[in-house]
Amino acid sequence: MDKLILAGGAPLAGEVAISGAKNAALPILCASLLTAEPLQLTNLPHLNDISTMLRLLAQMGVEVTLDGPSGLVLDAKGLNNPLAPYDLVKTMRASILVLGPLVARCGEARVSLPGGCAIGARPVDQHIKGLQAMGAEVTVEAGYVHAKAKRLKGARICTDMVTVTGTENLMMAAVLADGETIIDNAARAPEVVDLANCLVSMGAQISGAGTDVIRIRGVERLSGAQHRIMPDRIETGTYLCAAAATGGEVRLTQTSAAYLDAVVDKLMDAGCDVVTERDAIRLKAPQRLKAVSLRTAPYPAFPTDMQAQFMAINAVADGVATIRETIFENRFMHANELMRLGADIQIEGSNAIVRGVARLEGATVMATDLRASASLVIAGLVAQGETTIDRIYHLDRGYERIEEKLAKLGARVRRAH
Numbered sequence: 456m457d458k459l460i461l462a463g464g465a466p467l468a469g470e471v472a473i474s475g476a477k478n479a480a481l482p483i484l485c486a487s488l489l490t491a492e493p494l495q496l497t498n499l500p501h502l503n504d505i506s507t508m509l510r511l512l513a514q515m516g517v518e519v520t521l522d523g524p525s526g527l528v529l530d531a532k533g534l535n536n537p538l539a540p541y542d543l544v545k546t547m548r549a550s551i552l553v554l555g556p557l558v559a560r561c562g563e564a565r566v567s568l569p570g571g572c573a574i575g576a577r578p579v580d581q582h583i584k585g586l587q588a589m590g591a592e593v594t595v596e597a598g599y600v601h602a603k604a605k606r607l608k609g610a611r612i613c614t615d616m617v618t619v620t621g622t623e624n625l626m627m628a629a630v631l632a633d634g635e636t637i638i639d640n641a642a643r644a645p646e647v648v649d650l651a652n653c654l655v656s657m658g659a660q661i662s663g664a665g666t667d668v669i670r671i672r673g674v675e676r677l678s679g680a681q682h683r684i685m686p687d688r689i690e691t692g693t694y695l696c697a698a699a700a701t702g703g704e705v706r707l708t709q710t711s712a713a714y715l716d717a718v719v720d721k722l723m724d725a726g727c728d729v730v731t732e733r734d735a736i737r738l739k740a741p742q743r744l745k746a747v748s749l750r751t752a753p754y755p756a757f758p759t760d761m762q763a764q765f766m767a768i769n770a771v772a773d774g775v776a777t778i779r780e781t782i783f784e785n786r787f788m789h790a791n792e793l794m795r796l797g798a799d800i801q802i803e804g805s806n807a808i809v810r811g812v813a814r815l816e817g818a819t820v821m822a823t824d825l826r827a828s829a830s831l832v833i834a835g836l837v838a839q840g841e842t843t844i845d846r847i848y849h850l851d852r853g854y855e856r857i858e859e860k861l862a863k864l865g866a867r868v869r870r871a872h
């Protein structure tokens with residue numbers, strides 16, 4: 456299993472380009488299932504989760520053709536096997552995103568239940584409830600969700616909580632349904648808007664994406680389209696945190712601060728100078744960061760996907776911060792690993808109290824999930840001496856060429872097999 460070895464202490468400096476957003480690309484790849492015409496995508500990140508999704512689509516009969524360094528053409532003309540088997544789903548929860556489009560286009564789908572994962576139980580009851588409201592017959596047998604509907608019917612759906620992939624799945628189901636669907640309490644995340652924009656280019660009739668009420672008027676068929684995936688706001692935020700923690704100065708290109716208000720505000724509260732340009736962000740860190748408390752909540756509030764990275768920066772900041780996680784019930788696994796590096800963190804239920812220390816010391820730590828891994832990278836860049844991060848396959852699911860990008864910013868980092 457690959458490891459990442461970091462020699463800490465060097466401030467990050469320079470410029471690096473941000474990749475396309477994993478969490479926008481995954482649903483948009485699934486949107487290809489909705490049409491028999493080619494969908495041409497650009498700015499796709501090279502990530503293991505993307506390869507897994509492509510394998511899943513290919514075994515359903517979708518033809519995938521490479522198109523330039525970060526482009527693909529997906530052609531679901533020959534879609535003939537509306538099945539997502541356990542072997543692929545177990546490695547990536549986002550596989551559930553095929554459910555809505557498959558029922559909409561094929562009239563049926565069999566998708567393995569994704570089950571629990573390290574950060575929490577993460578059920579898919581809202582996805583199922585929404586499809587049932589649209590007239591699908593849904594059964595769960597032998598670990599598979601089996602959904603059937605000759606043609607889905609428009610419905611009013613109010614989800615019990617704000618769910619990102621739930622909103623995306625139901626939006627994709629509704630675009631080919633008979634009549635109007637209203638998704639109330641919809642996720643407002645920018646990735647939902649990127650998916651809606653792609654679907655609209657394919658001929659879907661959607662309004663309200665980006666608000667908590669999305670209206671979709673079903674159409675008979677969708678066509679092919681071209682779409683550029685939005686920049687990854689979480690990768691952007693992660694590099695901003697890495698620069699902040701190391702006392703660095705960086706410019707991140709091919710990205711935008713437009714979807715990062717909550718994160719940028721916290722970085723400025725911590726004492727960083729942040730300047731936003733049209734397609735870039737610059738950050739200059741102070742000598743020492745100030746501790747910043749935060750509470751995660753659905754977009755536009757502070758993202759749960761940035762919580763671990765802020766725990767790392769608070770670990771070395773001046774003062775005491777309280778971090779409250781409200782989205783996932785088990786998303787503090789990085790705390791123990793950060794403590795191995797010398798951080799002072801106390802967990803009390805869904806609160807973490809982080810007392811900043813003057814310095815961290817390198818050690819061997821273990822990555823437990825994607826964003827936890829990112830927090831360990833940040834801590835390793837700050838710690839004195841060498842930090843070895845084990846099980847970095849988690850990182851490769853969500854950060855494109857991370858050691859190359861960090862090295863470009865002056866980090867002393869290498870991968871070992």
Ligand code: EPU
Binds near residue numbers: 481549582618620782
């Ligand atoms: N939930 C339910 N029932 C459902 C759906 C969700 O109880 O049917 C609960 C979840 O258990 C959780 C909360 O609702 O407590 C919100 O979960 P959500 O459905 O929004 O999460 P998700 O769609 O599974 C996406 C991202 C995650 C990100 C969350 C929250 C993708 C592919 N994944 O997950 O990204 O943390 O939204 O913003 O878009 C990551 O990239 O590292 C990552 C985990």
